[in-house]
Amino acid sequence: MARASTRTAFINATVLPFDKQWRVLEECDVVVADGRIAALGKNAVARQTVDRRIDATHLVITPGFVNAHTHSPENLARGLADGLGLDDWLGSVWRSLDRLDADGIRLAAQLGCIEMIRSGTVAVVDHFRQYPPRLDAVDTVAQAYQDAGLKALIAVWLRDAVGPRNRANNAERQIEVCAEAARRWHKPEQGLRIGVGPSAPTRCTDELLSGAGALAREADLSFHIHVDETKEEAGEARKRYGSTAVRHLRDLDLVWPGLSIAHGVWQTDADLRILARGGAGIVHNPMSNMRLGSGIARLDAMREAGVLVALGTDGAASNDSQNILEAAKAAAFLQRLSVQDRRRWPSTLDALVMLTHAPATMFGLTEGVLKAGGRADFVAFDRRSVALAPGNDLHRQIVLCHTALTVRFSVIAGRLVLDDGRLTTIDEAAILREAAARRPKRGRHARRH
Numbered sequence: 347m348a349r350a351s352t353r354t355a356f357i358n359a360t361v362l363p364f365d366k367q368w369r370v371l372e373e374c375d376v377v378v379a380d381g382r383i384a385a386l387g388k389n390a391v392a393r394q395t396v397d398r399r400i401d402a403t404h405l406v407i408t409p410g411f412v413n414a415h416t417h418s419p420e421n422l423a424r425g426l427a428d429g430l431g432l433d434d435w436l437g438s439v440w441r442s443l444d445r446l447d448a449d450g451i452r453l454a455a456q457l458g459c460i461e462m463i464r465s466g467t468v469a470v471v472d473h474f475r476q477y478p479p480r481l482d483a484v485d486t487v488a489q490a491y492q493d494a495g496l497k498a499l500i501a502v503w504l505r506d507a508v509g510p511r512n513r514a515n516n517a518e519r520q521i522e523v524c525a526e527a528a529r530r531w532h533k534p535e536q537g538l539r540i541g542v543g544p545s546a547p548t549r550c551t552d553e554l555l556s557g558a559g560a561l562a563r564e565a566d567l568s569f570h571i572h573v574d575e576t577k578e579e580a581g582e583a584r585k586r587y588g589s590t591a592v593r594h595l596r597d598l599d600l601v602w603p604g605l606s607i608a609h610g611v612w613q614t615d616a617d618l619r620i621l622a623r624g625g626a627g628i629v630h631n632p633m634s635n636m637r638l639g640s641g642i643a644r645l646d647a648m649r650e651a652g653v654l655v656a657l658g659t660d661g662a663a664s665n666d667s668q669n670i671l672e673a674a675k676a677a678a679f680l681q682r683l684s685v686q687d688r689r690r691w692p693s694t695l696d697a698l699v700m701l702t703h704a705p706a707t708m709f710g711l712t713e714g715v716l717k718a719g720g721r722a723d724f725v726a727f728d729r730r731s732v733a734l735a736p737g738n739d740l741h742r743q744i745v746l747c748h749t750a751l752t753v754r755f756s757v758i759a760g761r762l763v764l765d766d767g768r769l770t771t772i773d774e775a776a777i778l779r780e781a782a783a784r785r786p787k788r789g790r791h792a793r794r795h
């Protein structure tokens with residue numbers, strides 16, 4: 347990721363550093379240089395030489411957010427297959443997405459980048475599915491993230507227990523694709539990581555799960571996997587293993603801090619204790635869980651057990667947006683329908699932790715707090731917007747009001763990728779024209795319901 351060599355100062359901002367005290371710093375300067383926050387505080391710019399001064403009197407600056415679970419090819423399938431549960435939905439949506447050409451993969455990733463950057467995301471975990479997994483596809487998506495300037499963990503999606511068996515999709519071959527992808531693209535210092543991403547325990551052989559785990563430990567890669575998304579899936583694991591999916595992962599020695607589980611809707615208290623003890627995390631995807639009717643994840647139990655929880659949008663075909671702030675609002679509210687005890691409801695500050703602090707620990711792409719000397723990954727909201735008026739409680743309003751529309755700046759690894767509302771790394775109009783040209787041809791009176 348290219349770094350700006352210029353020193354940029356945001357002057358007179360309101361800064362929410364997301365520190366332990368959840369302070370609100372008024373009239374605060376933020377100076378960015380060499381990918382870092384060179385200075386932060388009142389009149390901090392006075393002691394600095396800078397190339398560019400941005401009047402930030404109307405801006406509220408916070409750490410950038412992490413979208414900890416999505417599947418970028420689905421950006422071409424928004425708004426399709428509504429009203430289906432997971433299994434029918436998978437069959438309906440992915441038939442046309444599994445073998446995208448390079449242009450399709452790039453375009454899908456760029457569409458996601460546009461929406462994520464515009465709604466405050468600075469880093470994404472892309473559980474990147476193409477079946478069977480292909481190196482050229484990983485090359486294309488990795489290049490797209492590098493060009494866009496969005497930090498990314500590309501967890502290469504793997505699956506060998508469903509579908510036809512042949513040389514192209516056996517466990518050994520798929521793990522080799524991952525290993526080579528890591529050799530080419532695993533560059534943590536540049537904000538780009540490769541991970542192994544088995545689809546789900548019951549969709550993979552133990553040979554693949556163990557092999558992927560061995561590679562992850564050897565090359566220091568994340569291990570990202572769907573677990574217990576639906577009740578049926580949890581039941582299938584019990585039938586197959588005679589125990590739960592999490593206990594099976596533990597038996598394969600796969601529960602360690604590198605493990606992150608997408609969904610975990612149907613886990614038992616014992617499962618959550620195993621994950622907490624092993625230092626593994628869960629990515630909660632409330633919008634997708636609602637869209638597919640998968641269930642209400644037990645966020646209160648996860649947090650009580652001490653499991654790290656991050657938030658994901660999930661793919662755009664089961665959400666259908668990539669706006670992580672929607673997921674944060676849903677995470678804060680959805681629990682309140684299933685948990686009677688108000689003391690166990692997640693607060694908006696808990697939602698902000700899930701957007702920043704927790705994924706920083708889980709994936710290492712970001713730091714999740716703003717401080718002098720820290721990494722410069724932050725966003726600036728426009729305080730003059732309806733969403734932030736009249737400014738009663740800025741932390742709460744960022745989660746609960748429609749703030750995604752008010753993001754004016756995004757700084758990722760010190761680079762201004764969104765500059766006063768303009769994307770600097772992506773030709774947005776050209777991408778949207780290209781997307782419109784790919785729209786499936788239908789009759790003028792398409793079916794509505």
Ligand SMILES: [Zn+2]
Pocket residue numbers: 415416417473572608660661
């Ligand atoms: Zn998913």
